Amino acid sequence: MAKHRSQPKSKARQSLARRKPAPRPAPQAQATQPITTPRVITPPAPSQPLPIQRRSTYFEAVAIYERGLTALQRHDFPTAAELFESVLRLYPEERELLERVRLYLNVCKRRVKPREDAPQTLEERLYAATLAFNGGRYDEAILHLRLVRDEDPDNDHALYMLAVAHAQRAEHAEAIAHLERAIALNPENRSLARRDPDLEVLRGDDAFRAALESAPVAPMDRGVRRPLRPKLAR
Numbered sequence: 001m002a003k004h005r006s007q008p009k010s011k012a013r014q015s016l017a018r019r020k021p022a023p024r025p026a027p028q029a030q031a032t033q034p035i036t037t038p039r040v041i042t043p044p045a046p047s048q049p050l051p052i053q054r055r056s057t058y059f060e061a062v063a064i065y066e067r068g069l070t071a072l073q074r075h076d077f078p079t080a081a082e083l084f085e086s087v088l089r090l091y092p093e094e095r096e097l098l099e100r101v102r103l104y105l106n107v108c109k110r111r112v113k114p115r116e117d118a119p120q121t122l123e124e125r126l127y128a129a130t131l132a133f134n135g136g137r138y139d140e141a142i143l144h145l146r147l148v149r150d151e152d153p154d155n156d157h158a159l160y161m162l163a164v165a166h167a168q169r170a171e172h173a174e175a176i177a178h179l180e181r182a183i184a185l186n187p188e189n190r191s192l193a194r195r196d197p198d199l200e201v202l203r204g205d206d207a208f209r210a211a212l213e214s215a216p217v218a219p220m221d222r223g224v225r226r227p228l229r230p231k232l233a234r
Contacts, residue, residue, distance in 0.1 A: 061091035065101060072104060074169075075139040078146065081108035112143070122148050122155070129161060138165045156185035164198045175199075176207045183211060 068083035084105040088098060119125045125144045132141035142165050148158040163179035166172075179199075182189045193199055194212050202208040 057091055058094055058097070061087050061094045061097055064090075065097060068101075068104065072108065075111075076142070077108040077111040078143065081105060081112065084108065119144065122152060126158065126161075129158075129165075133161065133165060138168050141165045154185055156182045156189060159185065160189050160192070163193075164196065167199050167201055170201060172202060172205055172208075175202060176205065176211060179208070180211050 064083055064087050068080045068087070071077075071080035071083060084101045087094075087101045088105070092098070119128045125148050129141040129144035129148070132138070132144065142162065145158045145162045145165065148155055149162065152158070159178045159182035163175045163177075163182060166175035166178065179189070179193060183193070190212055199208070
């Protein structure tokens with residue numbers, strides 16, 4: 001029996017190396033779709049709002065309204081209420097402004113609403129003003145004193161106290177106006193004012209010096225309160 005000779009391993013490797021792999025078919029080019037650029041839509045430019053047409057009376061109403069706010073910030077509620085009421089009465093067509101005016105007017109009315117224990121007579125109001133002044137509550141003192149002045153315009157006592165209260169609030173014009181009236185009604189208030197330490201803030205005012213033109217008097221002891229506003233025991 002004939003024996004089959006196996007080829008050496010080296011020759012087998014050479015025969016495998018001579019075999020080349022069959023070439024792969026070239027990939028077919030895929031059809032590409034054209035890329036479309038999205039169209040940008042520009043929004044229309046916003047239209048400019050038309051300017052608001054204001055009546056000339058609007059600015060007049062605003063001016064009075066702002067004066068009322070200033071009085072309200074000073075806690076001068078009667079004056080503020082009077083100004084707000086004038087806006088309601090004189091400019092009823094300014095509806096946009098009137099809503100705010102009514103709001104602040106209600107605040108003023110609540111603050112000046114008389115209470116059951118409120119002083120009723122001139123003497124009670126002067127006493128209440130004295131208490132408020134000695135406690136440093138000048139706004140409250142002025143409210144009481146104005147009621148006295150309205151009921152008794154020639155009450156030099158109340159006018160002098162109004163001058164001092166306004167001086168403590170650095171309201172020089174109001175203080176000097178009340179002081180001049182108090183001196184005209186009672187010349188003794190001139191010498192009292194010359195020695196009053198509560199009027200010290202007015203010393204540099206020419207109108208104050210003019211109101212006090214008279215013979216010099218001895219200075220008042222700053223530790224003594226005049227009888228007009230007695231210092232209360234605490």
